[in-house]
Amino acid sequence: MKKSVSQRRKPSSAAPKTVEEYLSRIPEPARSTLDRVRAIIRSVVPVETTEVVSYGMPGFKSTEVVVWYAGFTEHWSLFPSASVIEQFRNELMGYRTSKGTIQFPLDEPPPAPLIKKLVKARLAQLRS
Secondary structure, eight states, X not given: OOOBHHHHHOTTSOOOSSHHHHHHXXXXXXXXXHHHHHHHHHTTSOTTOEEEEETTEEEEESSSEEEEEEEBSSEEEEEXXXXXXXXXXXXXXXXXEOSSOEEEETTSOOOHHXXXXXXXXXXXXXXX
């Protein structure tokens, strides 16, 4: 498994405790990309949703974690759950996916409409 940008940059430091601490460890261009991703997710989740660091990655949590995101050396990833990825398999054809992860290139703007759909689907899943 590839190490995240923050793990490569500060391998001896403790895991970040806040989203701001996580993001402060991420070099450009990943940092700006993750800032945009964070804003896109924030625009969709309910106001009472909190930001957390879990498994060493930032995420958004209501009753459960809705979605995580993370920066890596050559891509950034979104972790919306395996079932959400399966639900949007056709729309994700141009991206590298695994059971619970979608990898997006760092050199392209985050696909806001797609991210919003994925987060909304995950929220609906958590409500049911």
